Amino acid sequence: GQQVMQIPQYQHVQEGEDFTTYCNSSTTLSNIQWYKQRPGGHPVFLIQLVKSGEVKKQKRLTFQFGEAKKNSSLHITATQTTDVGTYFCAGPNYGQNFVFGPGTRLSVLP
Amino acid sequence: GAGVSQSPRYKVAKRGQDVALRCDPISGHVSLFWYQQALGQGPEFLTYFQNEAQLDKSGLPSDRFFAERPEGSVSTLKIQRTQQEDSAVYLCASSTGTPPSTDTQYFGPGTRLTVL
Numbered sequence: 001g002q003q004v005m006q007i008p009q010y011q012h013v014q015e016g017e018d019f020t021t022y023c024n025s026s027t028t029l030s031n032i033q034w035y036k037q038r039p040g041g042h043p044v045f046l047i048q049l050v051k052s053g054e055v056k057k058q059k060r061l062t063f064q065f066g067e068a069k070k071n072s073s074l075h076i077t078a079t080q081t082t083d084v085g086t087y088f089c090a091g092p093n094y095g096q097n098f099v100f101g102p103g104t105r106l107s108v109l110p
Numbered sequence: 111g112a113g114v115s116q117s118p119r120y121k122v123a124k125r126g127q128d129v130a131l132r133c134d135p136i137s138g139h140v141s142l143f144w145y146q147q148a149l150g151q152g153p154e155f156l157t158y159f160q161n162e163a164q165l166d167k168s169g170l171p172s173d174r175f176f177a178e179r180p181e182g183s184v185s186t187l188k189i190q191r192t193q194q195e196d197s198a199v200y201l202c203a204s205s206t207g208t209p210p211s212t213d214t215q216y217f218g219p220g221t222r223l224t225v226l
Contacts, residue, residue, distance in 0.1 A: 033215070035215075035217075041219075042201060042217040042218065042219050042220050043153065043201070043203075043215075043217045044217070045214040045215060045216070048213060048214070088152050088153070090152075090153075093155070097143075097155040097158055097166050097168060097169060098143065098155055098215075099155065100145075100152035100153045100154070100155075101152055102151060102152045103151075103152045
């Protein structure tokens with residue numbers, strides 16, 4: 001079945017440093033979604049990308065969908081302590097289900 | 111309601127007991143998903159409903175797991191004869207769209223199930 005991988009698994013950064021997480025799917029995706037889960041919380045939707053090569057920005061967050069629609073990235077500029085959490089990518093699988101990546105856990109040192 | 115709600119928030123069961131987990135999606139949302147999230151892992155798909163129809167149950171780990179959404183709103187995930195490996199957080203999510211273009215999935219707070 002479809003596999004979604006993310007790297008790195010963990011990332012520790014100093015506040016103010018940049019952060020990037022990468023998502024790779026074994027199959028082409030019609031769209032990809034990104035979620036953030038704070039410690040002890042539930043996943044919260046960040047964005048959906050649909051078009052090949054699409055780039056979207058939300059303040060300090062930049063999301064990119066690869067040309068082949070098999071990979072994606074999330075880049076955070078000048079991290080803040082409020083960025084702490086686990087970032088998941090997710091994509092539709094065959095049928096009506098969704099596959100989530102294992103996530104990248106970000107910690108930000110003040 | 112304001113968001114997706116789930117109850118109970120915490121459930122402790124003895125091995126072999128049956129449990130029922132409830133999800134109240136956002137009113138009017140067509141799609142409802144159940145996920146299982148083990149500690150330190152991403153959510154794993156269990157099953158999907160479009161209104162009252164269960165269109166995909168490929169992620170249910172065994173026939174001990176059963177889900178329903180009889181009136182197309184509230185959903186219940188039932189686990190029979192619980193085992194220790196069932197310990198996890200069970201998340202419910204709803205959305206207005208239908209797969210594969212579901213747009214935003216709104217997650218509930220989850221039910222943390224611990225099987226002793």
